[in-house]
Amino acid sequence: MPRIGIIVGSIAGNSINRKVANVLPALAPEGTEFEFLDIADLPLYNYELDGDWPEVATAWKNALAGVDGVIFVTPEYSRSIPGALKNAIDWASRPWGQNSFTGKPSAVMGVSISPQGTAMAQQHLRNILAHSDSPTLGQPETFFQFRADAFGPDGSLQDETQISILRTFIEAAVAHVDKHARVAAGV
Ligand SMILES: Cc1cc2nc3c(=O)[nH]c(=O)nc-3n(C[C@H](O)[C@H](O)[C@H](O)COP(=O)(O)O)c2cc1C
Structure with missing residues (x-):
């Protein structure tokens, strides 16, 4: 089975994207x-x-090298990805000719309090990943609407419809990474 890195685009301690990524x-x-x-x-x-x-x-580059693929869970800031995430991607793109995302499969989702709040951010991120030559999962597009009341006190998600949305996404993301990892390994 593949080893997958989860990258949360928000650095806020109370990030709703992190709460969902944790699930x-x-x-x-x-x-x-x-x-x-x-x-x-x-x-x-x-x-x-x-x-x-x-x-x-250097540790960031090494961590990326150590996973078969990545999943981004990102908010939208000012109709794009947060500066902290763009900064991390810029580091990963260097040294020149050694972009960590080249050939590394990826999947993208986002969390907001509105129904399709991260659509623009996800589109921008897909554009950056295309430039990096990262094969990115096309479907399902996942615009996850955060509702605090859907979580239990232990951080677990309780809402069956929302669980099903996340399960569909993670199953597709894992299959996508697995497929590319097998091709890379020649198996
Ligand atoms: C600087 C800033 C810009 C934002 N811009 C957008 C935006 O363009 N579209 C949107 O849907 N939400 C926007 N928001 C609201 C975020 O969706 C909301 O703050 C959300 O909690 C961010 O996710 P996080 O808690 O994981 O950081 C913005 C928030 C901040 C702090």
Whole structure:
């Protein structure tokens, strides 16, 4: 089974995207491994740091190298992805010619309090991933509407319809990563 990195586009402690991302591993096919890849501590990318990268940036590159694929769970800020996520992607795109997302399968979803609140952000992210030559899952597009009352006190999701939306997404995302990982491994 594949090993998948989950990248939450928000660095807020109370992020609704993180709350929903936290639910995903339990809904995935058995045996899938997940690792949350943190972007909060990355400094702002500056090409003048090339050749003398901060440890946290090297760790970010290594973490991406260690997974078969990635799932982005992102909010929309100002009709695009948050600056923190764009910054993390900029780090991952360097050194020149060594973009961490090249050939790395990806899937995208987003959480907002409105029904299709992250549509623009997801479209922008898909554009960036296309440029990075990351094969990105086309369907299901997942615009997840956050409702605090759908969660139990332990953070578990209680609403069956919402569970089913997430299960459909994570099953498709895992199959997508698995398919590409098998091709890459020649099996
Ligand atoms: C700087 C900023 C810009 C935002 N812009 C949008 C937007 O363009 N579209 C949208 O649906 N929500 C927007 N929101 C509202 C977010 O959807 C909401 O804050 C949500 O909680 C963010 O997800 P998070 O809690 O995971 O960070 C914005 C929020 C912030 C802080």
